[in-house]
Amino acid sequence: MKNEYLPYPLEWLDLLITVTLNPDRTDITSIDSEQLDYIIDRLPQENLRLQSLIKSQIFSSNKQKEIILLIKQYHSSLIVLLDQALQNKTTSSKTANLKNLYKVLLSNIDELLSFIETRFCDNLSPEERVPKTYLSVTRKELKKKVDKLKSNVNDDVKQNPAFKIILNRLYHFVNTTCLQYQVTFRDVFYKKTLLRGLEDLDWKKDQTEAYSPLDELLIYLNYNSKAYMNLLTDRLARCINSYDNTIEKMDRLLYYYKAFNQLHRKPNMILNPKYHGLETILGNWFVQEILYLEKKLRLSVVPLHSKMEKQKSNPATPKEKQKVLCMLSTDQIGLILRAADESRILVAKSMSQVFKTIVPHLSTSHKKDLSYDGMRSKSYVAEERDKQIAIETLERIIKKIREY
Incomplete structure (x- = not known):
């Protein structure tokens, strides 16, 4: 693909935003209703033309680097034009025709960006920070969709705890102007994908x-x-x-x-x-x-x-001392006892004394009589799996204590 011979694909849209609708370069009041109507009618056509052009250029190239560069160029250029369009809007006159034009213009730019982000998101940089202007427009569009979604579902869905969690998180994103984290394109892509999924869901x-x-x-x-x-x-x-x-x-x-x-x-x-x-x-x-x-x-x-x-074997044998059955293996018990001794939760003359005092009163599902000395020795050469299970067991205990 020889890009140097291709015309600038965004030329009409670029001139419209940077020149025709730019109050610093054009007298906006000189644009009559007929011209405004023409622009409004032309914008959806231009939108479709650009979508078709992007797809054609992608399929005509077999080089991944070229495709990535092309998508990034379209995406970044549209964001720049979106930024300029919003700036023009704030400084332009507030006539009804012009308001309608900007509504159609911003909607079509947003649709083009959504098209690129949906179809070619793998070619964009997900961890790149989202520009403030683009984020502002995205929030407004997402809020409309979230409001519409909320109004379309029935009361049973609204009371669904999972739906409440999603709704609260989406509203927090669209309503909070000062988030505690840097918003990336990954965040925006994810929320748009989630909303599309929720809109397509068969709630019945x-x-x-x-x-x-x-x-x-x-x-x-x-x-x-x-x-x-x-x-x-x-x-x-x-x-x-x-x-x-x-x-x-x-x-x-x-x-x-x-x-x-x-x-x-x-x-x-x-x-x-x-x-x-x-x-x-x-x-x-x-x-x-x-x-x-x-x-x-x-x-x-x-x-x-x-x-x-x-x-059956020895009915006359005196009843043995009862033991506490532990659901961990001997290696896992040894790790916990060693950690308790070294962190001074259990205090004795020595670590051997800790094991000698406690282990005889324990049993496991695989072994009734445990060797305190063997358990102490193995606690120094524990396997990673035993460490992980011991940690997870202690975390379950912590979770249970917090529930009290």
Whole structure:
């Protein structure tokens, strides 16, 4: 593609904004109604022409670098023209015809930008900071769509806790002029994609047994809001715990996990790139819940079996001292005891004394009698998996304490 032989594709739009409608270069009052009507009629045609031209230029090139450069040039040039158009609007006369012209003009520029961002977003720089003027226009357009979405859904949807979380976050973005973070194109692209998804959602569609259409959309778009992920895991936990039998709970949990893994995901999509993805958080939650129920199932069988064997083999043996059953492995228990000693939560003459005093009173689901000396030795050569499980266990304890 030899760009040097191509005419400037935005020439008509550029001249209209920088010259014809620029109060510093043209007497706007000299433009009569007939000319204004012509411009208003021409703008949608120009919009379609440019969209077609962009697609033709993209498909006629087989060089990725050229395509990226072309898209960036169109996008940045349109943002500059948008900025100039808004500046012209603030300094121009407020006649009805001119107001209507600017309404159509800004709408068509925004449509062109949306076309580029939707069709060719992979060729833009998502982490680039959004210009203030463009952000201001985007907020206004998004607010209109959010208001329309809110008015179109029924009362049941409005009371949906997940919908409330989304709505509050969108309104915060469009109404807050001084956000606590730098707005990037990634933020804008994500919110536009989310709104399109919400607009296309069939709110009357019946919810499946596992996830609602709204859940499927948010999982598809990697909506990793802490509030939403907590809401979803709490709802799943309530559904699972409604069953009395542990086997039924496990069956339901595995079903939800399978259904979750089978849902579609949009590549390179995330609400908050500075936090763990929704799939990571939810996947970890499922794994921990499955491990917990597996251990619970083993416990419901092992103690009873052990007791019967003991009674058969030696009925006259005195009753042994009771032990506390710990759901961690010996290596994981050793890590926690070592950390408690070294952080002076448990205070004794030595670390050996800590292990010698506590370990004889503990057992695990795999081993009844534990070696305090062996556990202490292994605590110095712990594997990464044991460290991770010990950390996650302590985090569950912290979470439970906060709920008290």
